[in-house]
Amino acid sequence: MTSISELGEFGLIDRLTADLPRHNDETVAGVGDDCAVIAPNDGGEMLTLVTSDMLMEGIHFDLVYTPLKHLGYKAAVVNFSDVYAMNGQPRQLLVNIAVGQRIAVEHLDELYAGIRLACERYGVDLVGGDTSSSVTGLALSLTCIGQVRKSEIAYRSGAKKGDLVCVSGNLGAAYMGLQLLEREKLVFDGKQNDETAAQPDFSGREYLLERCLKPEARRDIVEKLREAGIQPTAMIDISDGLSSEMLHLCKKSQCGCRIYEERLPLDYQTAAAAEEFNMNVSTCALNGGEDYELLFTVPLTDHEKVSQMDDIRVIGYITEADLGTCLITRGETEEIPLRAQGFEHS
Amino acid sequence: MTSISELGEFGLIDRLTADLPRHNDETVAGVGDDCAVIAPNDGGEMLTLVTSDMLMEGIHFDLVYTPLKHLGYKAAVVNFSDVYAMNGQPRQLLVNIAVGQRIAVEHLDELYAGIRLACERYGVDLVGGDTSSSVTGLALSLTCIGQVRKSEIAYRSGAKKGDLVCVSGNLGAAYMGLQLLEREKLVFDGKQNDETAAQPDFSGREYLLERCLKPEARRDIVEKLREAGIQPTAMIDISDGLSSEMLHLCKKSQCGCRIYEERLPLDYQTAAAAEEFNMNVSTCALNGGEDYELLFTVPLTDHEKVSQMDDIRVIGYITEADLGTCLITRGETEEIPLRAQGFEHS
Numbered sequence: 001m002t003s004i005s006e007l008g009e010f011g012l013i014d015r016l017t018a019d020l021p022r023h024n025d026e027t028v029a030g031v032g033d034d035c036a037v038i039a040p041n042d043g044g045e046m047l048t049l050v051t052s053d054m055l056m057e058g059i060h061f062d063l064v065y066t067p068l069k070h071l072g073y074k075a076a077v078v079n080f081s082d083v084y085a086m087n088g089q090p091r092q093l094l095v096n097i098a099v100g101q102r103i104a105v106e107h108l109d110e111l112y113a114g115i116r117l118a119c120e121r122y123g124v125d126l127v128g129g130d131t132s133s134s135v136t137g138l139a140l141s142l143t144c145i146g147q148v149r150k151s152e153i154a155y156r157s158g159a160k161k162g163d164l165v166c167v168s169g170n171l172g173a174a175y176m177g178l179q180l181l182e183r184e185k186l187v188f189d190g191k192q193n194d195e196t197a198a199q200p201d202f203s204g205r206e207y208l209l210e211r212c213l214k215p216e217a218r219r220d221i222v223e224k225l226r227e228a229g230i231q232p233t234a235m236i237d238i239s240d241g242l243s244s245e246m247l248h249l250c251k252k253s254q255c256g257c258r259i260y261e262e263r264l265p266l267d268y269q270t271a272a273a274a275e276e277f278n279m280n281v282s283t284c285a286l287n288g289g290e291d292y293e294l295l296f297t298v299p300l301t302d303h304e305k306v307s308q309m310d311d312i313r314v315i316g317y318i319t320e321a322d323l324g325t326c327l328i329t330r331g332e333t334e335e336i337p338l339r340a341q342g343f344e345h346s
Numbered sequence: 347m348t349s350i351s352e353l354g355e356f357g358l359i360d361r362l363t364a365d366l367p368r369h370n371d372e373t374v375a376g377v378g379d380d381c382a383v384i385a386p387n388d389g390g391e392m393l394t395l396v397t398s399d400m401l402m403e404g405i406h407f408d409l410v411y412t413p414l415k416h417l418g419y420k421a422a423v424v425n426f427s428d429v430y431a432m433n434g435q436p437r438q439l440l441v442n443i444a445v446g447q448r449i450a451v452e453h454l455d456e457l458y459a460g461i462r463l464a465c466e467r468y469g470v471d472l473v474g475g476d477t478s479s480s481v482t483g484l485a486l487s488l489t490c491i492g493q494v495r496k497s498e499i500a501y502r503s504g505a506k507k508g509d510l511v512c513v514s515g516n517l518g519a520a521y522m523g524l525q526l527l528e529r530e531k532l533v534f535d536g537k538q539n540d541e542t543a544a545q546p547d548f549s550g551r552e553y554l555l556e557r558c559l560k561p562e563a564r565r566d567i568v569e570k571l572r573e574a575g576i577q578p579t580a581m582i583d584i585s586d587g588l589s590s591e592m593l594h595l596c597k598k599s600q601c602g603c604r605i606y607e608e609r610l611p612l613d614y615q616t617a618a619a620a621e622e623f624n625m626n627v628s629t630c631a632l633n634g635g636e637d638y639e640l641l642f643t644v645p646l647t648d649h650e651k652v653s654q655m656d657d658i659r660v661i662g663y664i665t666e667a668d669l670g671t672c673l674i675t676r677g678e679t680e681e682i683p684l685r686a687q688g689f690e691h692s
Contacts, residue, residue, distance in 0.1 A: 001450035001452050001453075002451040003450060003451070004449065004450070004451055004454070009477055012451065012477055016454060016455070016458045017472065020462075020471070021466070023470065023471050024438070024469070024470075024471055026437060029473075030471060030472065031474050036440065036474040038437070038473075040390055041392055046386065046388065048384075050396075050438070050473070050474070052474065052489050053442070053476050054443070054476045056479065057481070059480065091384070092373055094397075094489065096398050096400040098405070099350065103350065105349070105352070105358065105361070106347055107347075108350070108358070108362060109362070123369040123370070124370075125366070125369050126376065127376035127382035127396070128396070129398055132406070133350075133405045134405065135405060136481070139485050141398070141400055141485075145384060145394075147372075
């Protein structure tokens, strides 16, 4: 028997979904992007996008420090983010939920209040789902349906040599928020006697906690790009960390990249918290995960347009595949291969 | 705090989904049918159907007697069944799965072999999903996308006074199969010392086990109805038992019904097993669940057509709402209100 950890998540998905047959002409794209893509069978212009994510208690969230309303909001938003990552618009949401004995109706009211708020803010209709029991913890599985014009869809696979690599917002903040919460949990559990940590004070750290507990999907970026007449050649949302997503994008696009460490967008609070935790802030930005920012490529000819846009940073460029996927360290002193899990800074 | 059991599954869903706003014109129907229904925004003829179901270890399945390949097959088929229940065709499937430590890669190969087989048989494309960890048991959440013509869609809400109530196949077999498996599990666990049960012998019972472990969705019935030119006025699939589904259909259609006990379709093996377990076979047929047969209504004018079709039985008719939802017992001796959970036979 082979343990799942031997293969890893992506190796496992590759194995389970190898050589899938295609029975229907409407199935445009399946496994391997942020959403599955379905065409209308009458040749219409709008494609249907579908994405589904599972959130398990004890793996993806910890109810000790996650308010249920925030959990509901986040569960919805991370699905919307996958639709925006295809340059689409989320439209409908289905919510499957399995609950253990500890959960009361009022808890579910809270969870649904968060889901409803996210739907309201993003203009999405809650259209169904399934409610059942669980012998243990809370399990959520949300499915989002979206739409995108054929001419506007952005796959992971469209990046070309010379394209600029762009990222929205800033990176690593959600990860630092999680570190703060985990530290407080240890204090709360009495497992740590660190004097400073024993005085929980999140003031000045609200931004990091919000990025962790109540992230937003970057609808605004998708809208701004459209308004500016910019069609991303490839796009993906950052759920597992910039390095991991950049590797996905390059693999699908059969290209390489050069990413500049000094171009990584960082918030001041992220840098301050990283210092406090004695962590390398670039590592947090590259591998932190749960940022739900958009990582995308645009043709070099859009350089001027994209440089003028707020909250978008050009962090590197696309190369031929045989040049590899590299990070150029500060001061251009070194080229380090991007890796999905951490990197050793010199 | 209110416990979920106080409200029940359907009460809980009603509460959580009360007064949902509608943001998008394409959202035709949401919570309250077998699938959500989405219209193309260009006025095209094909509607998109979406349904999603969660299956939790220890609640919906028991790995002691459920082969993983069968579990995968069943998990897919029950989703397809929801699409057929709207008179549609399933087209794409997304599979979310969360696995605990006990599960090896080879186990997932088995599970996926079942899912792939179901997709092959029903012409559905596996297009995505999510794979993650679970701190405890196995959790599955499958989402199926289907298509149906606007002119052919069957909601739960379309039944009219005088319509005939029809059911496909036979009822109660899956439930009796489950009883057999549960009895063998008790023997296996050494919790029961029943002499006869201690000699497990499923010969002659294969049909019941198959109905329980490896059900099929009634694509054939949907196709036959179309070929015969019959448009069901309302339809639902039988997952929770005939009584429960009949009540849903009548509630949505704002009507009542008369169902004849002597018309309930039963397989010989179901009747024999019910006798062995000292159960009332009509109760099994009415409340057993997991049959995945189709329950539908047709106009009285289709009586001749529908009567001539194999594997479809007319079991009663639709009345005005104020006449209630009743079962007429054998020999027409009594009128008993249909109830979602069990009924006391005189």
